[in-house]
Amino acid sequence: MDLTRPTSQPWLEPSSYWGGMTAATASLDTPIGALNRVALAHNAHDMLDRANGTTIRVASKSIRVRGVIEQVLALPGYAGVLAYTLPEALWLAETIDDVVVGYPSVDREAIRILATTPELARRVTVMVDSVAQLDVIDSVLLAGQRESIRVCLELDASWDSPILGHIGVFRSPVHTADAARALALEIVGRPGFELVGIMAYEAQIAGLTNRPPGKPLRGRIVDWIQRSSAAELAERRGRAVAAVREIADLQFVNGGGTGSLERTSADPSVTEIAAGSGLFGPHLFDGYSHFRPAPAAAFALSVVRKPSPEIATLLGGGWIASGPAAPDRLPQLAWPQGLRYEPREGAGEVQSPLRGLAAEDLRVGDRVWLRHTKAGELSEHLTEFAVVDGDSIVESLPTYRGEGKAFL
The missing domain is CATH 3.20.20.10 (Alanine racemase)
Structure with missing residues (x-):
């Protein structure tokens, strides 16, 4: 994987960024974990800039x-x-x-x-x-x-x-x-x-x-x-x-x-x-004033039912982050924009009903991209990440789980 400092920031145009992630992984069945190569490279170099020459030791729990x-x-x-x-x-x-x-x-x-x-x-x-x-x-x-x-x-x-x-x-x-x-x-x-x-x-x-x-x-x-x-x-x-x-x-x-x-x-x-967390850019880090990592890691789930025209239901979704129980521990609905959880169900173990204008346009088989609250915990739910560049997969990398490891 090429982690040369990138010259573009494709995530600033969400429709093309998430559209490219969708196109690249279209042949894969959900749940899908994806790493955007350009976003990951951006985050790696941005962290070095912010460290001002001090060596960074990689925190593995966040990856x-x-x-x-x-x-x-x-x-x-x-x-x-x-x-x-x-x-x-x-x-x-x-x-x-x-x-x-x-x-x-x-x-x-x-x-x-x-x-x-x-x-x-x-x-x-x-x-x-x-x-x-x-x-x-x-x-x-x-x-x-x-x-x-x-x-x-x-x-x-x-x-x-x-x-x-x-x-x-x-x-x-x-x-x-x-x-x-x-x-x-x-x-x-x-x-x-x-x-x-x-x-x-x-x-x-x-x-x-x-x-x-x-x-x-x-x-x-x-x-x-x-x-x-x-x-x-x-x-x-x-x-x-x-x-x-x-x-x-x-x-x-x-x-x-x-x-x-x-x-x-x-x-x-x-x-x-x-x-380490800044490499993947989970949504917890959207709340800082002095930096904003790119959303390099994300996962996609499929719509499997439409209980009513205004609701689209995902299979799975309850990948709740550790820490004090609160709404910010739920996966963030990243794309399409304009989605929200059904308050009485939230992100569920086996299904997650979604509302909002975008839910009305979703059909069975469509995909929704989500971002985990924390970086490394996402890897515990997946066996591999597809590394995406533009609208293509350039390689696949196994998680610890994919290598048969479960340390904690």
Whole structure:
């Protein structure tokens, strides 16, 4: 797949863009997953521009298509993968030489494989935020009986606002520079472990939309949260990194996400940014003011019945995103325009009745294009993506599921 920086933006003309996607996949039965090559290339280069020269580590949970991960890594400016489970990391590390696991693991079999395979132990770094996670690894195989395990310390990047309280996700208990230093001392003083990195994911900056549709006041509040949190984190993360560097020769300091590339790259303590969702451009990211990814990934479902002239019913559709239950977790009806869900059914497990002016024109056998709320979760419903260029399929890429993998 050619990911050269494109000179056109076909998605700005929805009728021809989605029409081309329909024409290209006309011979395929639904459900269809499609990746638009030009849109994907645009997103990959736009993310590099926004990162301002800071290396981007590809967040695999937001893609879950090995072929896409490998082809994005071939672009200058991208290096390494942030995996979401240790079994996934071991699988990816068969061909990728730098994989960091973004979350602690207690998978004993995966730990055993890592600990007894020299090449994997060299390529894979595990995440820890407590001594208890080191204990789990030692309970599988003690130092001296296994390879040295590469470790990344996770620093909590959430913001304790004096007005709003805790802002951000509940991840690591390590919040201060002193706490980071104390855990670092535990790691380096323990046989069989090598402290090589720090990660601090600022979810309240990278993953919180600041232009939510129809909620202008919320957008202004989020702007204030993100400015205030970024200033506090830059100072606190800088102190924590400096404290840990006195103890260990860190190879990387990871931060950020798709929504915070600009802010995170401005932090001098950060050496790389983890991001992946912006490559596929799910509709959750339509709600940001400072960037707008192209809708590179989408799926199509077929109309299978017309219960009345003004309703068109799709087979399937209930691919609901994780997170707080809300309308923004539903797949977005992208094309044709002018469709809406039937309120009493929504996006259903086996059927999704649609209303709107466009529904009146849809016939049995016609197709509707939808965009998932989140990037990688779409891949869990599909075995492959058709890569579309214009009105042609240029290749097909299997998802993790298509390769027989289900990691989480």
